Amino acid sequence: xxxDGRRVILGIESSCDETAAAVVVEGxxxxxxxxxxxxxxxxxxxxxxxxxxxxxxIEAVNxxxxxxxxxAAVGPxxxxxxxxxHEPGLIGSLLVGLMAAKTLAWAWSRPLIGVNHVYAHxxxxxxxxxxxxxxxxxxxxxxxxxxxxxxxxxxxxxxxGATIDDAAGEAFDKVASILGLGYPGGPEIDSLAxxxxxxxVRFPRTLLHGQSLDFSFSGLKTAVxxxxxxxxxxxxxxxxxxxATLTESQxxxxxxxxxxxxxxxxxIKLRRAAVKIGARSLVLGGGVAANSALRQxxxxxxxxxxxxxxxPPLKYCLDNAAMIAGLAWHYLDQGVTANLELDALATVKx
Numbered sequence: 001x002x003x004d005g006r007r008v009i010l011g012i013e014s015s016c017d018e019t020a021a022a023v024v025v026e027g028x029x030x031x032x033x034x035x036x037x038x039x040x041x042x043x044x045x046x047x048x049x050x051x052x053x054x055x056x057x058i059e060a061v062n063x064x065x066x067x068x069x070x071x072a073a074v075g076p077x078x079x080x081x082x083x084x085x086h087e088p089g090l091i092g093s094l095l096v097g098l099m100a101a102k103t104l105a106w107a108w109s110r111p112l113i114g115v116n117h118v119y120a121h122x123x124x125x126x127x128x129x130x131x132x133x134x135x136x137x138x139x140x141x142x143x144x145x146x147x148x149x150x151x152x153x154x155x156x157x158x159x160x161g162a163t164i165d166d167a168a169g170e171a172f173d174k175v176a177s178i179l180g181l182g183y184p185g186g187p188e189i190d191s192l193a194x195x196x197x198x199x200x201v202r203f204p205r206t207l208l209h210g211q212s213l214d215f216s217f218s219g220l221k222t223a224v225x226x227x228x229x230x231x232x233x234x235x236x237x238x239x240x241x242x243x244a245t246l247t248e249s250q251x252x253x254x255x256x257x258x259x260x261x262x263x264x265x266x267x268i269k270l271r272r273a274a275v276k277i278g279a280r281s282l283v284l285g286g287g288v289a290a291n292s293a294l295r296q297x298x299x300x301x302x303x304x305x306x307x308x309x310x311x312p313p314l315k316y317c318l319d320n321a322a323m324i325a326g327l328a329w330h331y332l333d334q335g336v337t338a339n340l341e342l343d344a345l346a347t348v349k350x
Contacts, residue, residue: 011325014097015089027329083328161213
């Protein structure tokens with residue numbers, strides 16, 4: 001079934017700690033995007049608590065959907081399909097969004113479309129923008145995912161490499177905790193690093209063997225922990241100290257040095273992948289794609305490789321339903337839909 005291009009999709013996203021709904025037409029034009037964040041609920045725990053997240057989704061999902069429909073000025077009769085994140089994510093959280101989507105698909109007699117959350121992040125840069133020029137290499141990096149994909153179309157993706165331990169965003173959060181900063185850690189480190197000395201501490205760049213496209217950030221996180229607890233490195237600007245004895249300037253330097261190491265690894269791996277497949281475009285997606293140092297590094301990389309650069313607006317870096325609805329339009333255009341037995345999957349086989 002080929003669409004006339006004007007089909008309107010209602011998207012629902014609940015894979016982690018944001019309850020989101022959006023209405024998107026033609027796969028790229030966002031009519032509304034509503035996100036209910038749970039950051040305040042999880043802040044005192046320093047990370048997402050799955051049980052709290054799923055309960056918060058139950059409380060918010062109906063309100064968020066209604067608000068997205070209202071903001072888009074559309075009624076059920078104008079919705080052509082219901083799209084929902086069904087993989088990967090926290091299973092309890094996924095089930096809330098999936099049940100809401102199934103209920104609406106049944107009640108409104110509309111097609112149901114299951115969407116991979118990570119694939120949607122690789123598509124987010126196309127929202128409210130021109131189509132992505134394929135083939136592209138997409139770097140999706142967030143608190144739960146760090147992966148490289150070869151993208152030959154919005155729906156044809158091949159995994160090139162992924163993290164073997166911590167995701168990049170998880171490492172940012174853990175390092176922020178080590179340094180006594182707030183949650184979520186990514187924005188805190190990004191802000192603190194501006195104007196600081198990124199060369200103060202030479203933290204390791206874990207590139208793994210040969211031309212590997214996989215990632216590892218646990219060693220980098222541990223290096224930061226050892227440094228602030230008093231295990232100095234030979235080339236450091238100042239010796240390691242207990243967190244309580246670090247000055248504000250020293251904490252900023254450690255944050256900047258950590259960020260520089262993480263960004264270097266992401267940039268090097270993205271470059272390897274782009275050269276390997278002859279990419280026309282470099283695409284960023286996920287929460288870490290909002291990091292200013294990473295955006296600058298990839299901008300410079302795209303210029304050197306003479307590739308098109310696709311950076312999602314900051315509002316589409318974090319989890320949102322607009323990317324779910326946008327990508328779902330392409331599946332609907334190809335006649336790919338699901339039935340009411342669609343399952344939620346916490347992980348996807350590599």
